[in-house]
Amino acid sequence: MTTHFAGDTAALTGRSLRHILRSPDTIITTAVMPVAMLLLFVYVFGGAIEGDTGSESYVAYLLPGILLITVVSGISYTAFRLFTDLSAGIFERFQTMPVARSSVLWAHVLTSLVANAVALVVVIAVALLMGFRSGASPLAWLGVVGILALFTLALTWLAVIPGLTAKSVDGASGFAYPLLFLPFLSSAFVPTDTMPAPVAAFAEHQPVTSIVDVLRSLLAEQPVGDELWIALAWCIGLLAVAYWGAMAVFHRRSA
Amino acid sequence: MTTDTPTSAIEVRGLEKSFGDVHVLRGVDLDVARGSIFALLGSNGVGKTTLVKILATLLKSDAGTARVAGFDVANDPARVRESFSLTGQFAAVDEILTGRENLALVARLRHLPDPGAVADELLDRFSLTEAGGRRAGTYSGGMRRRLDIAMSLIGDPPVVLLDEPTTGLDPQARQEVWATVERLASGGATVLLTTQYLEEAERLADRIAILHRGRIIADGTLAELKALLPPARVEYVEKQPTLEEVFLAIVGDDPAAPADSPTTTKEQ
Numbered sequence: 001m002t003t004h005f006a007g008d009t010a011a012l013t014g015r016s017l018r019h020i021l022r023s024p025d026t027i028i029t030t031a032v033m034p035v036a037m038l039l040l041f042v043y044v045f046g047g048a049i050e051g052d053t054g055s056e057s058y059v060a061y062l063l064p065g066i067l068l069i070t071v072v073s074g075i076s077y078t079a080f081r082l083f084t085d086l087s088a089g090i091f092e093r094f095q096t097m098p099v100a101r102s103s104v105l106w107a108h109v110l111t112s113l114v115a116n117a118v119a120l121v122v123v124i125a126v127a128l129l130m131g132f133r134s135g136a137s138p139l140a141w142l143g144v145v146g147i148l149a150l151f152t153l154a155l156t157w158l159a160v161i162p163g164l165t166a167k168s169v170d171g172a173s174g175f176a177y178p179l180l181f182l183p184f185l186s187s188a189f190v191p192t193d194t195m196p197a198p199v200a201a202f203a204e205h206q207p208v209t210s211i212v213d214v215l216r217s218l219l220a221e222q223p224v225g226d227e228l229w230i231a232l233a234w235c236i237g238l239l240a241v242a243y244w245g246a247m248a249v250f251h252r253r254s255a
Numbered sequence: 256m257t258t259d260t261p262t263s264a265i266e267v268r269g270l271e272k273s274f275g276d277v278h279v280l281r282g283v284d285l286d287v288a289r290g291s292i293f294a295l296l297g298s299n300g301v302g303k304t305t306l307v308k309i310l311a312t313l314l315k316s317d318a319g320t321a322r323v324a325g326f327d328v329a330n331d332p333a334r335v336r337e338s339f340s341l342t343g344q345f346a347a348v349d350e351i352l353t354g355r356e357n358l359a360l361v362a363r364l365r366h367l368p369d370p371g372a373v374a375d376e377l378l379d380r381f382s383l384t385e386a387g388g389r390r391a392g393t394y395s396g397g398m399r400r401r402l403d404i405a406m407s408l409i410g411d412p413p414v415v416l417l418d419e420p421t422t423g424l425d426p427q428a429r430q431e432v433w434a435t436v437e438r439l440a441s442g443g444a445t446v447l448l449t450t451q452y453l454e455e456a457e458r459l460a461d462r463i464a465i466l467h468r469g470r471i472i473a474d475g476t477l478a479e480l481k482a483l484l485p486p487a488r489v490e491y492v493e494k495q496p497t498l499e500e501v502f503l504a505i506v507g508d509d510p511a512a513p514a515d516s517p518t519t520t521k522e523q
Contacts, residue, residue: 088347092343093343094364096312
């Protein structure tokens with residue numbers, strides 16, 4: 001059946017992209033919270049924080065963390081859409097057809113990548129309006145896009161698990177809320193050296209900090225160093241675990 | 256009873272399935288002859304849907320075998336999926352896509368050339384051409400079920416599984432579904448339908464089986480099943496019209512014609 005994998009995945013991705021085109025509010029709501037946080041932190045807290053973040057403007061300091069928050073709020077829609085497909089019975093219809101088995105999941109994952117990309121562009125556009133500027137080279141931007149894509153991919157596969165197992169809509173989309181706190185316990189909003197030692201220790205050893213630091217260095221035309229490999233290791237490790245977990249849940253469904 | 260000849264489109268032997276402590280299927284045997292309409296009767300929760308799901312490769316059985324169109328559901332699920340289609344209890348259409356897009360999507364997933372033409376042909380056949388450009392979420396119950404069945408006929412699968420195809424439908428919509436099932440069988444397809452409505456089995460099925468407490472407790476033609484009971488006594492009673500006959504007479508619609516009227520208000 002693998003011969004049809006690409007065609008089936010394309011057909012099903014076209015379907016869920018059409019869903020998004022017909023309810024673009026899902027992209028807008030994905031972008032609203034990060035934009036609100038951007039405004040809040042820059043115009044309300046920013047004046048008090050700015051002195052601690054070095055020479056760069058606080059918008060530039062904040063943007064990488066806000067981009068990760070955008071992805072976290074975007075992936076809950078993948079769980080939501082998957083749950084909706086399951087409860088509507090359309091998922092079972094696809095599973096009874098001669099369709100490549102995992103195409104149904106890959107279609108939702110690819111849709112998530114596209115939807116998150118659009119939401120990220122909206123957030124970056126707002127940041128530009130607020131005075132964010134970057135002289136990063138095309139190669140550095142490529143790195144930013146690559147890391148964000150990898151991060152989105154990993155978290156989307158993570159979202160597939162509640163999408164397949166949740167008993168209610170709230171359960172399906174609510175799993176992402178705890179993830180929203182991770183950026184606060186990282187270097188996303190303030191440098192970790194101002195935190196109490198145990199908090200700082202956690203912050204310095206969790207994925208958001210290394211990913212945020214790499215994105216910030218890339219955008220600020222700074223050398224990234226070893227932090228790049230740590231960030232990549234987090235993303236790939238998370239992706240591998242999430243993909244494995246999602247596939248295990250997927251195959252157990254038909255037992 | 257039909258013996259296990261290769262003419263069976265569906266062949267079930269000793270099928271068992273439990274969910275936790277609940278032993279839903281306790282050894283089901285079933286043969287559905289090619290080109291026939293077979294009705295599986297049973298009360299709610301008796302395991303009809305479980306049996307259909309096993310035939311449809313959505314669930315794995317604990318014991319026993321099941322073959323659809325000659326292919327084993329456990330060992331050869333991919334070939335089975337090419338040979339049947341399922342219309343579930345709750346019309347599984349994509350509500351956000353239009354009727355035409357739903358059909359074209361299924362045609363694409365069945366790897367047919369020219370999905371658009373397949374969709375148009377089916378819209379025409381199921382009297383949905385006018386509604387084809389509207390989102391399926393705006394359809395009436397009867398239209399949804401017609402679209403659902405149309406989706407399952409794409410690619411002309413030789414075996415059609417219909418799980419309670421008329422549950423929740425109004426009398427006209429039910430008649431439409433019945434007409435569709437009869438057309439399918441006369442076109443050579445094998446139809447297995449589950450139902451709680453005895454009248455539906457009586458009207459449509461060549462053979463009827465009754466699933467009770469996890470086993471098939473009766474299996475035969477309507478005449479054979481009737482022969483299980485003491486011979487009928489002759490009584491004279493006044494023939495009252497059934498409420499259904501009254502309803503259809505007052506509403507005045509030809510039951511064979513598609514009834515799109517319930518949603519005309521939503522159409523524009």
